[in-house]
Amino acid sequence: MAAGYMLMAACRKSDFPEVSSxxxxxxxxxxxxxxxxxxxxxxxxxxxxxxxxxxxxxxxxxxxxxxxxxxxxxxxxxxxxxxxxxxxxxxxxxxxxxxxxxxxxxxxxxxxxxxxxxxxxxxxxxxxxxxxxxxxxxxxxxxxxxxxxxxxxxxxxxxxxxxxxxxxxxxxxxxxxxxxxEQFTKMPLSDSLVYVNYYNLSSEGYAKTFVFDGTAINKCVKDTMNVFYTLYGTDRMQMKGFTNVFSAKMVRSQETGVHPYSSFPLFPDPASSHIYAGTSGQFFNIVLPGNPPEYQFGNGAESYGTYTSFAFGPEAPAAVNNLVSDPRTGMVISVYSGIYNPRSFATVNTVEYINGNLYVTTLQRRYDPPVYK
Incomplete structure (x- = not known):
């Protein structure tokens, strides 16, 4: 990038400078x-x-x-x-x-x-x-x-x-x-699987010093947690074989290495067309080791660091963290592609838990543009 070139978010240029190497x-x-x-x-x-x-x-x-x-x-x-x-x-x-x-x-x-x-x-x-x-x-x-x-x-x-x-x-x-x-472009990832990896990048001492005052219920978790997922289909029906499946252990660390990916199928229903996944949802339980995977603490009661959850998609039940997504921005992306409207595609996702906040970054593969008849 040429020295002295100034780029500001407030200035929306249409002619981009060239960036070498x-x-x-x-x-x-x-x-x-x-x-x-x-x-x-x-x-x-x-x-x-x-x-x-x-x-x-x-x-x-x-x-x-x-x-x-x-x-x-x-x-x-x-x-x-x-x-x-x-x-x-x-x-x-x-x-x-x-x-x-x-x-x-x-x-x-x-x-x-x-x-x-x-x-x-x-x-x-x-x-x-x-x-x-x-x-x-x-x-x-x-x-x-x-x-x-x-x-x-x-x-x-x-x-x-x-x-x-x-x-x-x-x-x-x-x-x-x-x-x-990141390493995802160098890994042999299948286009029929949805991938997720997890990081707890919270500050040193965050969980130990957190004050449970009733204002951020089930937002704080301990430094070592287990993650389980459940997949949902139409009418919030749990998908057979994909209930409370262990996904990963999430340990607080700010070391910068890439964490392993876990995965679940883009088309968990064997009877599906393998073109469109239908309306779906994904529910993730994050629980303290030693607790059962389906553990959910009370009805909105504070678990004091032993539980939180997050959910994606219209068919997922309510979670502590509900990530709003449309068909193009969830863990399963369904768009007009080729002759199919819609067609579903898998994604690669990174979940980052940082000081009581949960963030998801989603990456998509290239897909063919629509073919209009």
Missing amino acids: PAYLRVFNCLTYNVTIENKDAPQPFLTMLIDPQLDAAGVPVNAALTFDFLDTRGPLARPYPDAGNSALWQKEFPGTAKIPVGPIVNGYDLSGYGMITGGQHRFMFVTRPRSTDPFYSLPASARNKVLVDTTVSLTEGEIYTMNILEKSVYNRKVGVYLRQ
């Missing part, structure tokens, strides 16, 4: 703490991302090779593709809806949710900024010098990365960068 990057702001009287001096979790910044004599950013402004806290569902029709100023992720260069199809996977950054070593700076519509460089110097993270990372050409900005420890409130080099 790109790596592919997706960035999430995972800072979710609430500003209260007790922590009123803590920085706002509303950020500007600067790549290879230029600073004045006082150390205040005045330019950058890439400036991504108005980076808000991430949403619960990161869809496979950017919403090109969205003109929102505040962004839930990078590249988000900004008109910037994004990834192509790589080994059959759509990387349009990843921004292209020239491979090599880069300085990343994340600056907390006021919640306003004023562009970063129009702010006074006193509002541009609140640096939360200043680090250097190396991005390899052709590789795919997920970057999270998160709190490292509740004991010192230090904020840092978590950078994971």
Whole structure:
């Protein structure tokens, strides 16, 4: 990326600059703490991302090779593709809806949710900024010098990365960068299976120090949990053979290695057409080891860290975390493809639990465009 080229989320360009030898990057702001009287001096979790910044004599950013402004806290569902029709100023992720260069199809996977950054070593700076519509460089110097993270990372050409900005420890409130080099384009994943892997990226000490005050019921879980899933079909009927199936162990760690994927079939009903999966749902129980897989604590009662759950799709029952999705953005994507309207496709999903919040990033494979008769 040419030095001095400035890219801002507020500026939706239609002519993209060329990015030579790109790596592919997706960035999430995972800072979710609430500003209260007790922590009123803590920085706002509303950020500007600067790549290879230029600073004045006082150390205040005045330019950058890439400036991504108005980076808000991430949403619960990161869809496979950017919403090109969205003109929102505040962004839930990078590249988000900004008109910037994004990834192509790589080994059959759509990387349009990843921004292209020239491979090599880069300085990343994340600056907390006021919640306003004023562009970063129009702010006074006193509002541009609140640096939360200043680090250097190396991005390899052709590789795919997920970057999270998160709190490292509740004991010192230090904020840092978590950078994971993804591997899904290099793995022999079947297009007839839906894949999921899990991370607990919570701060050190989060579960131990969590205050159960009745305001976030069953949002906090212990550092080691088991995950089970149940698949549902039409009329919320449980699919035979896919009830309370063990999926993975989820252990709190901010180590950046890729966790193993578990899977379930795109077409769990053997009598299906294997073209359209029908309306479906997926329900995931996250329970403390030693508890049964179907464990659900009471009727909205607090489990004190031993249970939470999440659900996808219209046929799934209610969970603690209900991820709203349409037929194109769930774990099973059904769209008009080829001569079929609709046709169902499997996805690759990453579940990240961070300080009481549950996030899912969904990736889709390339599919044939519609053939209109």
